[in-house]
Amino acid sequence: MCLMAGLGAGLQGCSPAGGQAAPASAPPAPEVGVVTVAPGHADLATELPGRLEAFRVAQVRARAAGILQKRLFTEGSDVKAGQALFEIDAAPYRATLASAQATLARAEANLVQAQALADRYAPLAKTQAVSQQEALNAQAAALQARADVAAGKAAVQTAQINLGYAAVTSPIAGRIGRALVTEGALVGQGEATPLAVVQQVDKLYVNFTQSAAEVMRLRQALADGRLQRASGKEAAQVQVLLEDGSVYAEPGKLLFSDLSVDTTTGQITLRAELPNAKGQLLPGLYVRVRLTQAAVDAAITLPQQAVTRGATGESVLVVAEDGSVTARPVKLGPSQGGRALVLDGLKAGEKVVVDGLQRVKAGGKARAVPWAAPGSAPAAPASAASR
Incomplete structure (x- = not known):
């Protein structure tokens, strides 16, 4: 009994004055990955749906009536202009x-x-x-x-x-498809019977559409001076993205945009010419077209996950030098290479949160560290996408 009392007295003597426990220290600020803003020049490219079309298509027809005697070509082969394809009884x-x-x-x-x-x-x-x-x-x-x-x-x-x-020849050079008639058939009797189709595919057209509203917004931005018209040798070129996401090696050349808007879809049709010397692409193939129409000098690109989209618009979290976190509304342009393009709302040198958004909120504190994409070296400052 005396031992227990003495032990209790000893413990009491070690307590702070007044018998109060020491206050717990504040938790450290969470660590977040950030990129540093560095504005630069960027070409604004838009991805649009399109479809490939043969550069020239010729329907081979029988202009003389008679019995088809011979087929003189191999189906699916390349033929020359003027090459004999069929013989009709002469x-x-x-x-x-x-x-x-x-x-x-x-x-x-x-x-x-x-x-x-x-x-x-x-x-x-x-x-x-x-x-x-x-x-x-x-x-x-x-x-x-x-x-x-x-x-x-x-x-x-x-x-x-x-x-x-009576000797049916190819009107153009190109690749011929299957024969639409066989030997012994009576052709050209009362009408020009279709015999085959020849398509020139060493170069192709790509037809694609763009929203008329988007075109009007782009023109207004150019008129206001917020964007500059794309210039230089590359301005009229387009890139074609295939169905698997890969980029076709040869750039296309923009030919024209239609003068009227489709009343049913609200779209404007555009056409580009695409080299196809190796025959890698086929007419009718669905593609996406990357078209550069304008440029901006003070553009900033960020990883898509850095942008929060809400009812009031898009915003990002910015970490100040003292570690305080604020929400910053931003104005975005069309995404560039999978990255968000910021046209307004950020300044050079600011640090934008990319990783750890769930650990911080506006008004709180955070410890900023350079962010690096998975499997890459630490990120360089956020800047405009290269051309």
Whole structure:
């Protein structure tokens, strides 16, 4: 009993005056990953949906009626302009040509006889050896014979053209698809029967659309001076992104934008030309087109996770030198390479929270450390995306 009392007294003697316990120390400020703002020049690129189209498409049709005798190409192969593709039975056309040539020969013989008679009667009519009517009849016969010769020549030319149609050739150079008819088929009877399709695919068109409202906003920003028009050699070029997300190696060249808006979709159609020398791309393929239309000098790019989107708009958390955290509303442009493009709201040198947003809030404290993307070296200051 005495021992316990003495021990209790000893413990009491070690307590602070008044018997109060020491206050607990405040928890340390949470650590957050930040990037430092460094504005710079950026080209504003927009990604738009598009579809590829063959540069030229030619439908090979039968212009001569008859039985198809031969197919002279391999389906899916490359053909040259003027290359023979099909043979139609040409016997009737050869016979028609021979008949037209014979008619022409007879007309030429008649012309020789009629002209000779007209030439003989002309001086005789002056001496009244023959009547004026006989001389006039001879001249008329010569003119009619000359007209018969002209008609005969036209008939021969027509027969030659029809005979040429019996050999069906490719109107353009390109890649030919499957044959739409087989040997033995009757073609060209009453209509120009489709035989095959040739497409030029060494270069392609890419047709894509852009919202008319977006175009108007862009034009207004350019007019207000908030953006600058993209200039230089690269301004009219586009990049094509394939379905797997990869970027096609060859850049395209913007050709034109439509002058009117589609009343059903509110979209404006644009077209670019795309090289395809290796035949990697095919007509009809769905792609996305990256189009550079404007540029901004004081642009800032941030990782997408740094931006918080709410009912009042977009904002980021900024850590001051004393560790205080504030929410900063920002104005964003189109995303650039998967990063958020900040057009307004931040200043050079400010530190924006990228990692640890769930551990801090506006009005609190934080300890800022440089942020690095997973699997990379520590991040450089946030700056404009390169061209």
